[in-house]
Amino acid sequence: MFTIEHDFDATVITLIDEGGPHLQEDVTISAFEDVVTLEQVDPRRDEVIRITLSMAQIRDLAAALNLPEGSYRLARPGE
Template identity: 60%
Template sequence: MFTIEHDFDATVITLIDELPAGAIAAARPLNEDVVIQSFDDRVVVEQFDPDTGELAQIVLTMEQLEELRAALNLPEGNYRLERG
């Protein structure tokens, strides 16, 4: 499940971990929600870490996000995106 909200300066997507209907709760532990904030120049990914009690945060530039998007659809190897 996920939600999408449009704030003044960002789009906020929250990914909510849930078990499929009919699944047994002991099958796997649920993870904390993942919050993705998309700004004009960067994307911020956050998730609460229950082991440390802290919010883990990753900041990606738009170029890094573009490379991640491409990497999800490519086989193993080294790549460089040509930017035009």
């Protein structure tokens, strides 16, 4: 299950694990104009873990989901 909210400066997607007996904490993805952040609570430390990705990293991730094993470099606009 997931939710989508459009805030003033970001689109926020929350992924809710419904997958089975070993459920993970919710993941919140906030897409801003220049970065995307992923947040998840670490229940062992009771704190939020945050990962920040650049838009270039997001493009690479999207491409990687559809490619076989290997090493790649995507052409950037203007290259």
